[in-house]
Amino acid sequence: MFKKILATTALAVGLAGAAFADDKTKVGFVYVGPINDGGWTQGHDHGRLELEKHFGDKVETVFVENVPEGPDAERVMTQMALTGTDIIFTTSFGFMDPTLNVAAKFPDVKFEHATGYKSAENVATYSARFYEGRAIQGTIAGRMTKSNIIGYIGSVPIPEVVRGINSAFIHAKKVNPDVEFKVIWIYEWMNPAKEADAAKALLEQGADVILQHTDSTAPLAAAKEAGAIGFGQASDMYDFAPAPRVSSIIDNWAPYYIERTQAVMDGTWETVNTWDGISTGMVGIGEITDAVPADVKAEALALKDAIVAGTYHPFTGPLNKQDGTPFLAEGEVADDGTLAGMNFYVEGLTGEVPQ
Amino acid sequence: MISLVKRPQPSKTWVVATPILAVIVTMILGGLLFAAMGKDPFVAIRTIFWDPLFNPDFAAYSRPQLLVKAAPLILIAIGLSLGFKAGIWNIGAEGQYIIGAITGASVGLAFYPMEAWYIFPLMVIAGALGGFLWGLIPALCKTKFNAPEILVSLMLVYFAEQIMISVSLGALRNPEGNGFPGSRNLAQYASSANPELIAGTGAHWGVMAAFAAVVAAYVLLSKHMLGFQIRVTGESTRAAGFAGINANRLIIFCLGTSGALAGLAGLFEVTGPAGQITTSFNTGYGFTAIIVAFLGRLNPIGILLAGLLLALTFIGGELAQFMLSLPSASIQVFQGMLLMTLLAMDIFVNYKVVWRKKEAV
Amino acid sequence: MDLGSISLVAFFASLMVASTPILLAALGEMITERAGVLNLGVEGMMIIGAICGFAVAVESGSAVMGFIGAAVGGALLSMLFALLTQFLYATQVPSGLALTLVGVGLASFIGQPYVGESPPAVAKMAIPVLEHIPFFGPAMFQHDAMVYISILLTIAIWAFLKFTRGGLILRAVGENHDAAHALGYKVRLVRVMAIGFGGALAGLGGAYISLIRVPQWTDGITAGIGWIALAIVVFASWKPGRVLFGAYLFGGLTALQLNLQAANVPLLLVLPYLVMLSGVIFLAIAVAAGSWKKTLDVKPTLKTFAQFIGTGLVLLLIGVLTNYASGLDLLLLSSAPFVATIVVLVVISARSKGASNGPAMLGKIFQAH
Structure with missing residues (x-):
């Protein structure tokens, strides 16, 4: 009863907040896709399950899947906040403005928005430096290709995807100057049938390595049939190892979720702008299989070690933009601001970033 | 027996x-x-149908949300019902909704950052006009070439989606959007914003328009000659022919009107609750509205109630998801x-x- | 820009694979519609077929069993539609839409344990002798069995409609159910069977996606293909051969746009020539058919030919004027299959001179008295 009165009062004072006196920490997740999409959303939900495992009875997690970006997201977040959720993770770029809107109404609830660039006192942002993993994929791809044609399935042309293409290309080119990239954009994060068709089109045009920024295993299945190789995306996709899947980029959000929830429990939570890579484990590199020759594997792992150690940054000059204008001078490293908003190709890539 | x-x-x-x-x-x-x-079935049903309306913790918030969610459904369904009554199948309202949002938003963005009172009304007109013209395509294909409007209007949904992606990446892209696709936020630009008119009710201009559409459709169907023609044509095309009803004009009227209403719904959504055109702006209102129209028995008052009911299942469904961990598919x-x-x-x-x-x- | 990198053989082979699910579903729907029933639930039956086929194949380890399961699943779901429309006299359009809603939701339920599973592989079945024909061999005769089955089905359905008594009854029911009833045919039974057949074929089409084309199970895997199949039926004026053509045209445009993207060729650079080429092919076919049947309508034929060429020239001009702007090209590329469907729908409807050549009773409710 007391709870109810408290809540009604909170509503009366203009949705001031609904932090109930509860011993359990309630953690909410808002997902853009279904939890069994095998990719992005499943990765986050895996993080949620790990969080439950880690804290046991001390946490309660709730989630809503298939939430369209826009007003529906705003409503879901508000309802979560109203029902006593302490911290809410919103896991799609399109949830950015809704997250900030809701956060402004609930100053006592903590919000964490994935992949965005706007934060507030109670809104932190977090994202992963997947381009570090792309550098390793590019190296393996550049060494492994015999046709010197690498196919790349792009999803939605946002900076993260463009960054990934650039990073993979730079490193493929580094180990194999003759390499050429063919890019197909499908404008969706996941559409298995379209991904399969795109992979086939790339393979037919001579690609023998497929990189993908889409979430389904369809491109791997196509690569398998054609005797080409590919990489797992978002999850390990180990079913396709040792070939065609020769390695993978794994989204590993669990450590971050555990850390941030702990901070809420300890009362030490504050807004941050996290952009972690391989070093903290947020970006996992799946086992490089024996389909990759030992020297190539060693080279890829050395690159990984250098990135982890911080001695090497995948975007290090000299680099030019596609049109030939200078991007980074010799030895210069791209700053995070430039990377975060990257929507141009580097020199040597053909085609255009769709706009 | x-x-x-x-x-x-x-x-x-x-x-x-x-x-x-x-x-x-x-x-x-x-x-x-x-x-x-x-x-527990009783808890589930209560969560979906009762809690959004009467739960003391959050109903004060979810009740107005009902209007926000129902408004586009009602607005679109009213338009569709006119055609459905006459046997004219527009199932492409989703496309008309998208195009209305794009044309309306384009007008607003063309004025940015100028502030003036007339910008929003101009956007409303542009939105309705965009939807109207998009609805006119299947109408003309039908009247001129006898192409089935049901499929032409549906194919135009996919086309509209591609246009939406294209303008989110190109023409309407926010130059200050940090490289991300999507337009500026219209809800944060005073002259184009469609905010809550009375705080705490959820009622924005779209809700008002939905109510107005219900009344207008009611009057049209019960009092006006056109309403009579629609009903007669629906019951029998031959009888309609005898009654001297011009079938082509009726097709153009029904598809055009439903297009304009769907366009309006899109415009009010993009300027209010959604805020911006993105690559995933549309969320299926145009298709759900078909259910609303039938659930409401193609009757304006029925549609009003059906829209609210469907909105309730959406909102209650979300609650059931995070309170009872029901999968979202179960709501579908x-x-x-x-x-x-x-x-x-x-x-x-x-x-x-x-x-x-x-x-x- | 690298147009030469597109291999025609490979392109044609992938076109056949991309078109097969559309073809199967459209054939099924065509039979349903020929019986006078409009079932808009194809998408729902397809996705139920996709998951039933997947689940059965995974559990039994046999893709053949999977396809059987898919057909059964699709047919079972379609019985819900039959119950509504044939026994409870519900309006067909909303009933079909409801079927899709239920199908998509149910599939998601059934599919939950199967996410991440791999189905048994389906072997390629090259046709002896034929597979060695240059170009046509690798393009057409080195596929999985379902591709051939879909083509055989097209022929079988054509023969069934044209030559058999069953086909005659089916058409009679679709053209005039009262007359068919008066002649003693069981209108309702025929329609229920047609609906079930449509469901089974939609199920097969769905399973082709989840077992062969992708192969994987995820929510929403059919991604709107069922709706395309519906459009193809009208596009084909309810004729099996044209359904095949329509499905391949759509699959071809889908494959083409991906190939052009990969080769970095603007669509506007090749589209005008493709349109003009289609005009030439049309003229050739019309002349050949005309001289065979000894009736050639010279004027309308030339007019259509001129329309093709004119459209091609306009497109050429647009390409030159916009300098192949990438934004416009992106839009054209991705919407080409849908726009082409609309254009063909319009052209076909216009050519039939106002009279729809669809079954006269399409969508109408029949009640025996």
């Missing part, structure tokens, strides 16, 4: 009774479904069952069920 006798006229009682019965039957079927999934099945049950019960409206001796058959 049960036998069906066609009623000379649809039963007025059953017209009203069947939707209510359908909701009850669906609740029972849904309850069984939830029970089969290991959830639930909505499908609701429509199916209602359609199944239509038999009572048009037929009398009688007992007869076998010989009589």
